[in-house]
Amino acid sequence: MKGSDRLSKIGSYAFAEVDKLVEDLRKKGITPIDFGVGDPQDPTPSVVRDACKQGVEDRRASGYPSYMGALEYRTAVSEWVRQRFGITMDPEQEISSTIGAKEAVFHLPLAFVNEGDYVISPNPYYPPYERGALFAGASCYFLPLEKKNNFQLDLGAIPADILKKTKILWINYPSNPSGALATKGFLKEAADFAVDNNVLVVSDECYSEMYYDKKPSSLLEFGYENILAIHSLSKRSNMTNYRIGWMMGDSRALALFKKVKTNIDSGTPTFIQDAAIAALGDESHVENMRKGYRKKRDIICKAFDDVGYPSSIPEATFYIWQEVPESLGSVGVTKKMLDPSIGIVTTPGKWISQDFNGKNPGENFIRFALVPPVEQCKEAAEKIRGAGL
């Protein structure tokens, strides 16, 4: 059967390729240590699971959920962001629930772009920044995230003719995959950029709670006009399976997103919103999660240090964006690690970056998602030391 031209143009999804590598090793009878896909393997906290179970009972005759989320959920979000970022968001006009961050990222361009318009994405990047633009009929322009700039985007490098046609700029800090935080200077620049160029700047802040020392800021602390921020409970509270997040910011932009949303989905189940309210009411599990990732980060970073790879310690997220020798490149190191004698799965940076203007900024990096348990991280560290990389 032939799919649409739109579908055949876009190629495969990088993480489906990673899953395939894992499957190939399993077929050989090897259980790999899987640092490939960023899906936490720890259980969802009991406070969240209990609230969900209770919600199922309480909502036994509740019908369809609200498209934008129950006011109770939006109010809990508003209170949480006030405490966390010191920003005031009106739950009625400035917050909408989303089915995880992915739904928001993918569908947002449908509200803003026409044929011939551009969406700008960081590079390397979370694939739906590009895919959402392409499915909506726009083109994607890529701005490199480079170590020499501390992985801050260079907004001044956007060519004037592209900027004229740009409707959306995606920023993502803490950054997947680089693990960098945005500097306050960059966030101020991005907020000014939104107003000066009449471009919607959308800040994907879904890793805001996964930090090590410095607490990440929200772009909404630096501006409001033409700004939206996206958050998710997937990583903060190990709720990837629950599919819940939110979008907040400029009410004019949010109203357009909501219009798209009412045409596509029927909202997040209310018992999941109950679980999310419970998650937002508890910081202790988040604190524990941060401690766990710090331990794993230090184990793996030390192993790379011991084999003489450049220091690549992330400030935030549960990713290590490890620089590798140019002579091997990202795919070369990934293949070495996949050797059955090592059995470690990582994502080659090249697969989550685009060849653009003659360069691939992920060429000499591999991404480690710190999702396996500590014991497996220790085992992987020993394997890295012994691998002769």
Ligand SMILES: Cc1ncc(COP(=O)(O)O)c(C=O)c1O
């Ligand atoms: C940068 C980024 N944005 C969004 C998402 C999607 O998260 P969610 O589970 O909330 O859809 C991910 C997931 O890995 C991500 O890395």
